[in-house]
Amino acid sequence: DAGITQSPRHKVTETGTPVTLRCHQTENHRYMYWYRQDPGHGLRLIHYSYGVKDTDKGEVSDGYSVSRSKTEDFLLTLESATSSQTSVYFCAISARQGANEQFFGPGTRLTVL
């Protein structure tokens, strides 16, 4: 299995509070991604990174920010959590884009009350 960990694995928070999710990899892959998974929507890309301090927006980036100060860590921050951000969040990594597959972490289940 690819060395990807996510923390925390479960979190319950209240509306309006900031939340940070962490993705850590031991594979030294260049690309890292944050997705959210919701019933009926599949996986939707929030943000991705193509190198240290290089990030770009995905399909559903509003209300989220990311940072990558080291190759191995990619942080996702919900600036002011809302109930619509209740979801399962997955981190993924890949060595290159295009033909290279992505490897997924175990996910973080976030509930915003």
Added chain:
Amino acid sequence: AQSVTQLGSHVSVSEGALVLLRCNYSSSVPPYLFWYVQYPNQGLQLLLKYTTGATLVKGINGFEAEFKKSETSFHLTKPSAHMSDAAEYFCAVSEDSGYSTLTFGKGTMLLVSP
């Protein structure tokens, strides 16, 4: 822009029956195509992928898929379903162009009955 359509949010089969999960894609350039499987409370795991070359691709656990450019399809099949195949399956497309990211379909839940 690339997109993926998976026909059927749920597919039910009996153990031993053929599994057929449908995927159609849209891409302006030659695509790269993937099938992932997700077991309950787990992350996604790659089943198989098509990049170039042979259009019939074999993956893990006895699954295979055929890339049909004329039909813009990449359907997933398995000759004989096992109970352990019950999971959610996602088709995804990427492109060999710049910073192309992976676009997923909405998923198909495979239910296997004894």
